[in-house]
Amino acid sequence: xxxxxxxxxxxxxxxxxxxxxxxxxxxxxxxxxxxxxxxxxxxxxxxxxxxxxxxxxxxxxxxxxxxxxxxxxxxxxxxxxxxxxxxxxxxxxxxxxxxxxxxxxxxxxxxxxxxxxxxxxxxxxxxxxxxxxxxxxxxxxxxxxxxxxxxxxxxxxxxxxxxxxxxxxxxxxxxxxxxxxxxxxxxxxxxxxxxxxxxxxxxxxxxxxxxxxxxxxxxxxxxxxxxxxxxxxxxxxxxxxxxxxxxxxxxxxxxxxxxxxxxxxxxxxxxxxxxxxxxxxxxxxxxxxxxxxxxxxxxxxxxxxxxxxxxxxxxxxxxxxxxxxxxxxxxxxxxxxxxxxxxxxxxxxxxxxxxxxxxxxxxxxxxxxxxxxxxxxxxxxxxxxxxxxxxxxxxxxxxxxxxxxxxxxxxxxxxxxxxxxxxxxxxxxxxxxxxxxxxxxxxxxxxxxxx
Numbered sequence: 001x002x003x004x005x006x007x008x009x010x011x012x013x014x015x016x017x018x019x020x021x022x023x024x025x026x027x028x029x030x031x032x033x034x035x036x037x038x039x040x041x042x043x044x045x046x047x048x049x050x051x052x053x054x055x056x057x058x059x060x061x062x063x064x065x066x067x068x069x070x071x072x073x074x075x076x077x078x079x080x081x082x083x084x085x086x087x088x089x090x091x092x093x094x095x096x097x098x099x100x101x102x103x104x105x106x107x108x109x110x111x112x113x114x115x116x117x118x119x120x121x122x123x124x125x126x127x128x129x130x131x132x133x134x135x136x137x138x139x140x141x142x143x144x145x146x147x148x149x150x151x152x153x154x155x156x157x158x159x160x161x162x163x164x165x166x167x168x169x170x171x172x173x174x175x176x177x178x179x180x181x182x183x184x185x186x187x188x189x190x191x192x193x194x195x196x197x198x199x200x201x202x203x204x205x206x207x208x209x210x211x212x213x214x215x216x217x218x219x220x221x222x223x224x225x226x227x228x229x230x231x232x233x234x235x236x237x238x239x240x241x242x243x244x245x246x247x248x249x250x251x252x253x254x255x256x257x258x259x260x261x262x263x264x265x266x267x268x269x270x271x272x273x274x275x276x277x278x279x280x281x282x283x284x285x286x287x288x289x290x291x292x293x294x295x296x297x298x299x300x301x302x303x304x305x306x307x308x309x310x311x312x313x314x315x316x317x318x319x320x321x322x323x324x325x326x327x328x329x330x331x332x333x334x335x336x337x338x339x340x341x342x343x344x345x346x347x348x349x350x351x352x353x354x355x356x357x358x359x360x361x362x363x364x365x366x367x368x369x370x371x372x373x374x375x376x377x378x379x380x381x382x383x384x385x386x387x388x389x390x391x392x393x394x395x396x397x398x399x400x401x402x403x404x405x406x407x408x409x410x411x412x413x414x415x416x417x418x419x420x421x422x423x424x425x426x427x428x429x430x431x432x433x434x435x436x437x438x439x440x441x442x443x444x445x446x447x448x449x450x451x
């Protein structure tokens with residue numbers, strides 16, 4: 001009943017048919033644990049990966065590359081929570097990864113962006129990894145997705161499992177599917193099935209690949225394609241990347257075949273920094289998945305919208321995954337109600353390359369990170385400056401000038417005490433607005449209980 005009311009409210013915010021407005025389809029292609037330097041469209045792409053991602057590179061070549069793009073979390077589950085809601089996930093106790101089988105999930109009072117889009121007439125689909133709640137009330141179909149084909153947990157093997165658990169089996173709207181085929185291929189095929197089945201009306205599709213998250217199980221043919229890589233772990237990881245790229249290509253080709261390419265926004269990005277322990281390369285960034293250094297939160301990001309985004313453009317203004325929800329709603333012609341208190345803001349004005357410096361999008365704003373509660377690491381970026389404060393390790397706050405030092409190698413805190421003080425003041429104010437983690441490191445006794 002509440003969802004119906006929300007839908008009616010949101011529906012009242014647009015009237016495109018009378019204006020002849022063509023709402024774009026929206027597709028998010030989301031990889032898992034990939035390295036910052038592991039895609040050909042990145043200017044710092046590692047030499048061994050240069051030619052392995054031609055399909056993903058097409059998105060940047062035919063659209064834009066974002067050079068300062070971030071996730072709101074440095075691990076899988078929190079980053080998804082922020083992206084889906086447009087709000088810092090720490091506001092509702094989501095600092096840490098959701099443990100397997102945990103009887104809770106993303107706070108039920110939080111509103112998912114897909115519900116905004118459903119109110120604007122969109123059909124919504126999720127393919128792949130969920131990782132935002134296991135009990136029935138947290139299921140994707142209960143959070144605004146019309147169709148779900150994927151797994152509830154954070155990872156699984158790429159090949160058939162003899163007896164997969166309820167959270168690792170691939171399901172379709174709650175129904176268990178047969179263990180048949182390579183997982184990345186299954187997700188690519190499912191994405192195309194959704195596109196073909198919903199091509200006559202606007203749709204939103206989130207394709208949450210598990211690749212290249214471990215285990216390192218490339219197909220034999222893909223392993224041969226990366227035989228030039230001598231290091232075994234790196235080669236296994238690269239084999240997962242080429243399969244990911246093949247299936248991104250499958251989705252792009254499907255859009256073209258169905259004559260949908262002209263009116264579809266396509267975004268490719270990654271859920272957090274690369275996991276170096278499974279072979280990812282984050283150069284020139286310091287850190288990796290699970291840290292708040294640039295290597296833990298800065299991600300590859302390419303976006304295509306034919307006729308709207310100039311081909312081969314580069315967008316340097318910082319963006320964060322929290323911005324996707326308001327950007328997509330605005331692109332669809334809607335307006336997010338102010339009382340939904342989003343932390344993200346639309347960057348639609350950046351996309352056509354004609355941004356004026358007076359635009360609100362171009363005004364520097366603080367970006368914040370925290371994990372593990374009030375005693376854990378935290379970070380903040382504002383303009384060129386970034387603070388990294390690892391309270392868990394007992395470190396003093398460090399200050400870096402990212403315009404000169406993207407690798408965060410030189411701590412400038414002592415030379416810029418006033419900058420540090422002002423930024424810490426803002427970081428402290430933000431942190432006072434947050435809830436203690438509901439599970440994992442930093443959880444209070446009250447919040448750590450299973451719900």
